[in-house]
């Protein structure tokens with residue numbers, strides 16, 4: 001996506017995302033082509049899984065066609081049933097909520113913390129203790145009368161969610177924790193990789209993420225049975241491959257060897273990508289942090305963000321124009337930027353779902369603007385973006 005944006009526009013245009021492809025991608029993809037192992041059976045899928053398991057510090061990793069299918073698979077494996085409920089943040093990509101509906105369950109939308117922009121653990125605690133009741137080991141939502149089964153914290157924009165309180169509550173109320181780490185590879189929560197904190201976690205390797213396979217995903221877990229089940233669901237639920245017996249309804253969610261080849265090469269570059277992004281973020285922070293009315297992203301003391309997206313907040317009263325006016329200004333100069341995703345609880349498929357005391361997320365949505373921050377963004381380009389924001 002981003003490639004075509006670069007090549008089709010005049011050379012001064014700056015896309016919001018661009019992949020960083022300068023490692024062994026060609027070499028590993030060529031290995032697939034030369035050996036004929038292009039589909040989902042091939043050594044590079046296993047190698048990619050192994051590398052991801054090591055990186056995240058989990059025993060098992062199951063490759064999927066994209067992050068959305070990995071999340072869907074996680075919910076299937078977790079046994080989330082029709083008309084059960086899952087807590088999700090309202091500020092996230094729509095896939096987080098959609099997968100809940102794929103299994104027939106319902107999202108309950110939670111607010112964001114103003115500084116980290118992550119799902120608010122204090123409001124989760126409030127909802128669980130005041131809005132729900134434990135009955136025979138089941139947590140019943142007093143408003144909807146449905147059973148709450150899981151929390152899906154998202155490490156939103158590449159910054160980790162505040163996990164300790166969430167994990168504590170999950171234990172207390174018998175809930176599963178499935179981390180949506182789709183955009184957060186390389187981020188750390190209290191020196192632990194995101195994706196190693198909950199019962200299961202999912203990553204995305206979409207073209208706009210910092211490590212990409214074109215399209216791809218990964219489910220990671222410590223639970224061997226769950227990993228086996230994930231492998232089963234992602235390969236058509238095959239119980240006997242010779243006689244082709246299928247005892248359940250499965251999916252064709254398995255990543256191809258070609259994509260895995262690219263993934264292996266990309267992971268080799270992760271440290272470099274993270275370091276390049278950090279340099280950009282430091283430069284942005286220094287320059288933009290001084291402009292009245294522009295609030296730069298805050299990294300919590302316990303967090304190491306991977307800076308997937310660099311999102312500023314624009315306070316119209318102090319800055320003079322609002323986030324959308326600044327967005328149009330940047331777009332006019334060929335600089336691609338965009339607001340945060342629309343709060344999900346206000347979108348048509350989800351308006352009728354329960355949301356719990358959402359306030360901050362709405363303001364973050366109004367004031368938020370994400371700027372280009374990809375690893376290959378040149379200093380001169382960063383300077384141009386800063387100048388436009390400074391001059392308005």
Ligand SMILES: *Cc1c(COP(=O)(O)O)cnc(C)c1O
Nearest residue numbers: 066067068093095182183204206
């Ligand atoms: C990208 C993303 C997804 C979906 O991943 P795909 O690979 O695009 O399917 C899900 N959740 C979040 C938070 C994401 O950023």
